[in-house]
Amino acid sequence: MGWLTMPFTSMSGHATAKAYLDDQFTYTRTVDGGSSGLRVLASSCPQNRTYYAAAQVMTNGGGGEVFAIVCKVLWNPNSKTREQFGYKDMTENMGPCEDNCPKNILDLLTPTENEHALDWRRRCAENLERRTRKLANGDRIRLAEPVTFSDGHVGQEFIVEKRDRRVTLRDPEGHGRYRISRLMERPWQIVPTTKVHKTIFA
Structure with missing residues (x-):
């Protein structure tokens, strides 16, 4: 999907990208006499730059697969064209380049066989391992x-x-x-x- 941009006044009162996107990706719809939707279990969007979320598929009130959502975020309060907030959403199955997903979100994801998702999870895990390395004075x-x-x-x-x-x-x-x-x-x-x-x- 492409970018969706908007002024802050269109964010339904949400003050941050995280709050707005949590709301967008948590929903329930009626289908064929039942219901389906998504529920955000955990999310993160440091400095309103990249949004990561663990989203659970909901069917008739019951929880199923948990997959990752990644959004590239545009945050430009001084935009002269009022494109103050924008996002481009992807799932892990699309193999996003953004691969700094927090551990607490990765831990919630259910197993997958999708090659792009597996590669994305591997890259995220490697980045987490790099950031937790220890450096001592004199190394x-x-x-x-x-x-x-x-x-x-x-x-x-x-x-x-x-x-x-x-x-x-x-x-x-x-x-x-x-x-x-x-x-x-x-x-x-x-x-x-x-x-x-x-x-x-x-």
Whole structure:
């Protein structure tokens, strides 16, 4: 499907993309003497950018399959054309490029044999694993690909310097200190190093 855009006044009083989309994807319709619909079990839309939801198929009041819905979100409060909010909805069966679905939503999904959905779930799980990796002060890491910085330096291996939650990367050859956006989502590995312990004489 394409994009659906609207002014904030058309969001039925909902203040966020998450609240509006939760409402849109939770519904019941009467069909052939019974009812069918969807129910959002859990959802997330950080900074009104990408919406992820676990939606359960409802038939005659009973719950069935649970699948993922992904929406690309447009959030533009200052739009001169009043296209302040918009979204493009997909299901996991379409293999969305957006693959940062939270774990609590992935855990609610029922088994599937759809290849696109399986690939999407795998990518989401891999991204979750990357973000939960631990970095310690003094670790040496190697990126999967070299990075070119604004000062022209090209680097691939760095020494980690941590101060609280702030992570700075120091070039081992002394070229400077750098920060890399979304570091925990990038592919890298810790380079084993030999640590020399002090000798203590009795």
